Amino acid sequence: MKHHQLSLFLENQPGQLVDPCRVLADAGIDIRTLTLADTERFGILRLIVSDWARAAVVLEKAGYVVNVTEVVAIEVDNRPGGLTEVLQALDGMNVEYMYAFPFGRGDKAVLIFRFDQPDAAIERLRAAGINVVP
C-alpha cells in the first residue's frame, strides 16, 4: 500500500544530517527508515517515520522545507532473484527511485518505490502475487 514519505532539503555541509534527526527524536518520532540522495551541492533526505503528519509539522517549524510524497513499500524474499521478480512485474513502469532495507522479518527485505503512477504499480504487483506492505 501507499506510505507517506517525507523529503527534506539539506545543504551538502557537515552537521546537516544530525539536526533533523534530533528534531524528530525530541518530538518522540521514530524513524522507520531513511535514505540520503546527494549531489555535490545539496542533498535530499527521505524519511519514513512513525507519525508523518506530526513529523512534517515539527520539521517545518524547525525551518525545513518538507515535501510529502506517497511511496509504495513492497516485501521481497531475501534470496537471489527476489528483486528481479519484482522488477519484472513492473516492466515498462517508470520508477523515479527506490531504496531497500531489511525489516527484521526474518528472511524478508522491504523495498520502497517512488512511482509516478503508484496506483497502477500496486495493481501490477498484486496481479503478480507480490506482497505490498500495508
Next chain:
Amino acid sequence: MSFHPASAPDYLPRAQMQALQLARLQAVAARAYDRVELYRDRMSTPPQVGTLEDLAALPFTNKSDLRDTYPFGLFASPIEEIVRLHASSGTTGKPIVVAYTKADLDVWTGVMLRTFAACGLHRGDIIQNAYGYGLFTGGLGAHYGAEALGATVIPISGGNTERQIMVMKDFKVTAICSTPSYFLHLLERAGELGVDVSALPLRAGVFGAEPWTDSMRRRIEAAGGIRAYDIYGLSEITGPGVAIECEQQNGLHIFEDHFYPEVIDPETGRMLPEGCEGELVLTTLSKQAMPMIRYRTRDITALIPEPCPCGRTLRRMRRIGRRSDDMFIIRGVNVFPSQIESALLAVEGTLPHYQIVLTREKGLDEMEVLVEVTPEVFSDRIGALERLQNRLAGALEHTLGLRAGVRLVRPQTLERSEGKARRVSDRRNLG
C-alpha cells in the same frame, strides 16, 4: 477616493510650490551656513540663493560627512531642542546619527500621513506596522504617520512571522508596512500554515527600505491579493516618507515642499535635465536639527516630467532599481543585483530570496548566487532540483553574459539585517 486635508500640498499649483521651495531653501541654506561648521567651511561665503537654480552652486554632502562628524557634528540645533535621535545599524562602519526637533518630527509625521493617504488608506484602516521599531527610522516614522492619519496602528515591529500572520488574520488588518522581502517571507509562511492571505481583508502594502523589482511587485500583489506601493526614504533626509507611489503606481511622488530633488551625473556631479537617469540628490527644505544640503543618496533614478493622472502636482521619480554603489564589477562586467533578481524571477517566480557571493580564487573572480529553496519548488527528486539549478544558472548567464554558479540553500539561512535582505556579499578582499 478619500481626501485628507493634510494632503493639500500634494496639489499645489507649480508656481506656488516653487515659491514655497525657494523661501524654504534660502532659510535652510542660511541656517546650515550659520550653525554647522562643515557647511561653513565648504561654502566659504554665505550662500546666495536667488533662484532654485542657484542651488547647483552649493557643495554636495555625502554619507562619509555624517561618519566623519559622528556623532553630533552636523547638528544645527542645540541638544535642548533635539527631541529624538535615530541611527543606522552601522554594519559598514561607524553608524550615522540623525536628529529631530519637535518641528522636524511634525514634518516627518505629516509626510508619512500623506504617504498613507496616497496609498488610499484612511481612518478606519487597521495598519500592521512590521518595520523595526528602535534606532531604525522605519518603525516610528510609519507609526506616527499612521496614527496622525487616524488609522488604527498595530506596532508589531519586525520578526515573529507566525504571530504576524495570526494578528493579520484575527485583527482584520487592512494594510501592512514592511520590507518587500519580509512580506514575501510572510506570504510563504502563511501558505505553509494554511492561511490564504489573499482571502483576508488586507488590501494594501507599503513596502520599502530596499530596492525591489516590478516582477517582485506582481508576485506580491497576486499572492497577497493586495496593491503593493513603493515607499522611498532615507534616515539622512528624514526616514521613510520622502516619496511614495499613488494609485497609478507609476513613479513616486516626492514631497517636494520638504525635500528638493535634483538628478546628477554621478561621475561629473553635473545636474541633468528632467527625464535623464542619474543619481538622486536631496536637500531638506524644512529640517531644523540636521539640514542636509545636496545630499548624494547614491540611488539611481530619473525625474518624470509629465504630470500624473492622479492630480498631484508633486513631481515623480522613477522607482529606484539600483544604487550607484551597489554595482559590482566581476571579470570586467558591471552587474547590478536587480538584474540578477529579474533573471531569477523570470525562471521561477517563487524564488525571491537570494544572495550574491563574490569570491576570488587564484586571482579569478567567481560569482555564486545562493537561492533559498521554497516549498513550491522543492521536489523529492534530485533531477528536478538539478534542472532548476541549471535553468537559473542559464538565465543568469543569458542576462549577464558571464557564468555564475547557483547554489540552492535552506530557507531563512541568508543574512537579513533589520528585515532588509543583504543582496551582495563581497568576500574578494578578505584574504
